[in-house]
Amino acid sequence: MAKNLKATQEDKCNGCELCILESQRQLKKVGLEESLIRIFKGESENSYKVEIDPRVSVLDIEKIKSICPKEVFEITEND
Numbered sequence: 001m002a003k004n005l006k007a008t009q010e011d012k013c014n015g016c017e018l019c020i021l022e023s024q025r026q027l028k029k030v031g032l033e034e035s036l037i038r039i040f041k042g043e044s045e046n047s048y049k050v051e052i053d054p055r056v057s058v059l060d061i062e063k064i065k066s067i068c069p070k071e072v073f074e075i076t077e078n079d
């Protein structure tokens with residue numbers, strides 16, 4: 001069963017970008033370019049959109065989930 005990272009509580013996101021930094025750290029990349037997770041400003045003030053590339057599942061997604069201070073992520077399983 002494949003595990004997927006989902007942003008089920010996107011409305012709680014504060015835009016801190018810790019999830020991006022953790023995914024980039026795991027890929028040994030510096031900076032935000034080509035990140036598998038991207039955070040965009042939402043329509044209303046202080047709201048954010050979390051975009052997750054499906055390739056993120058090759059990373060330690062438990063670690064990414066646990067680093068988020070707002071518990072935005074959930075891990076789901078696909079058959």
Ligand code: SF4
Pocket residue numbers: 012013014015016017018019020039050067068069070071072
């Ligand atoms: S770590 Fe959590 S709160 Fe911070 S930007 Fe990522 S999803 Fe949003």
